[in-house]
Amino acid sequence: MNTIAGKMGWLALAILGAFSLGVIALDRGETINAIWLVTATVSILLIAYRFYSRFIADKVLQLDASRATPAVRRNDGLDFVPTDKRVVFGHHFAAIAGAGPLVGPVLAAQMGYLPGTLWILVGVIFAGAVQDFMVLFFSVRRDGKSLGDIARAELGPAAGIVAMIGVLMIMFIILAVLALVVVKALAASPWGTFTVAMTMPIALLMGIYLRWLRPGRVLEVSIIGLILLLVSIWLGGVVAHEPAWAEAFHFEGRALAWMLIVYGFIASVLPVWMLLAPRDYLSTFLKIGTILLLAIGIVIAAPDLHMPAVTRFIDGSGPVFGGSLFPFLFITIACGAVSGWHSLISSGTTPKLLANESEARVVGYGSMLMEAFVAIMALIAACVLDPGIYFAMNAPTALLGTSVDSAAQAISQLGFVITPDILSHTAAQIGETTILSRTGGAPTLAVGMAQIIHGIIPGEGMMAFWYHYAILFEALFILTTVDAGTRVGRFMIQELAGLAIPALKKTESWAANVMATALCVGCWGYFLYQGVIDPLGGINTLWPLFGIANQMLAAIALTVCCVILIRMKRDRYLWVPLLPTVWLVICTLTAGWQKVFDDNIRIGFLSHAYKYRDALAQGQIIAPAKSIDEMHRIITNDYVNSGLSMLFMAIVVIVIVFGIRTAMMARRIATPTASETPYVALASVAS
């Protein structure tokens, strides 16, 4: 009886999901309500969790609830702690949810809401959640080892080093692109710049409080921090309206980029308790709170989506990023559908907390489904905007010009109607002087969020407050990622350099630290600065590189999963990780190839470089360059970027070759060869 009722329930949910998706896909009206998207997403994700993740848990991985996990076997109360699954879930979700799932879908909205939605749903179910779940499980079976160590053990040391270089490169690109998002959001915005600058003294205060005044009282200090943040948002409004103060916090992109570079260096050599840790705490809680707020906002306000289901920009002519639906949609939305970075988290702290192997399903697969839901919400926030406003915010200055009149005209040529008045009015509403070319996703999301939240909590002038709240919330955790990431990058540089010169490996050595930090900051700073001075907005170039890098890491992680399954003699289920691996390899290699060799100068780095080189040979200077020097710099950047794309492609190919070689060797041996830690019965350890 119970099971029949259960089955009927799942059937009803399936019908509801299919119906909602049908409404979304077939709707040809002017607008469609976001609730349909939410309903379809929730039902589809629940069904995927119930059936596909269970199939993976029972058949493919064969989770064994009787087996002792590393947390149980090596329990030390600190690193290895058997923890309640709800707590592990919260920890894992907080670690994987970042700026990525909020930015990618916003950029992809230029193709309409349908392509992005479908890729997020299909991608997360068959690729992203599968990767997170499998890597988590394999790490649990290997004492909580990291992906790098697992790759070394299963594919050999050479593949391990190649993968490590890949991770380091991704790091640089991620840090550069995230820092660029902040620069784009804060440029010429005294209000935003003031509030973000205020987070530093606030974090210092929190750090001192946590370390010296009331050690370890996280709740108290977070409440104090939150109140101070809200006050500084309000104060930012005062600053923005006071001409003298506004002048002092008014910076252009270049200045902001330099500030971020200097900040990144200083913040990552300071002791962690001063700045990094307190801001990390604040941004983690703020992130969870804001995601909840957005979810509640969307459900209560039930806004209409104004973006068409599919725009004509699927052909690759879109102003936000160049390149057609295949392969560029699949690398633009990385986090939210599949993110290689998660494989590092799934093989980090989480496997050391699982009290039971069977809980890997809800933590690994379940958390990633949650992140996909966040990505869908970001997509909704971008699509509730008038498409005219969306394109005004995301198209580059080169296309829009700098006045609302030229922008309105340019947008109507793209096929969307918008008046100069609406553009100025929207800017005034959110307390900014302009919304034109605020690329990078964060400002767009902030306007969308402000609209949604303003819809349920109205109030005079509150739009501006919510806009700056959203900007602050994104900037806060991006800055945390910048200094935490710089530290990770520094450790990786030291480890790699240590292979050649052992003295550089000493992480206590002040000189080695400063050198490695400077190198790391220099590398991401180079890409950041290049993005800031790029008249096409920088995001245009850097986001695809980031997407390629991130999906490349996912392809590596999934290749490792495939190899382990083969070594476990579970060949009949190989298609589960192989399917997403093949798809990601196709996407990253195609996208990488097009980024380097495409004839269209909006896509291919080399054709862009040749155009400038040829002009230079004839003594011409092409805009945006204003001098021979700038022409040279543009050409150099193009060469660096194409070199990087080729490096990414080479890394994928090398790891796959290693993977195939190992798989072939494993198949010649009749018994399982995967290097798991031996079975220990849970009952024999648990007291």
Place this chain on the structure above:
Amino acid sequence: MITKVYRQAFGTMVSMLRCDWRPNVLTGWKRAVQIGRASIGVPDYDTYVAHIRAQHPERTPMTYEAFFVERQNARYKGGGGRCC
């Protein structure tokens, strides 16, 4: 008759309010605090103390303050486990 039913219903409501909810709210709150702490890399202190007492009775467990500082440093030793 009717008053009796009302009185009974009222009595049930009062007893529901009086007992069950407090432990539930308390465990709920405790769980929320645990999730919050876990999200920033600080495991449960009571569990740690219980573990040391049970498994290593010869050692003195760290104070909460020392435990917090130790965990804070450990979280960022490898750079901090979080995503983009």
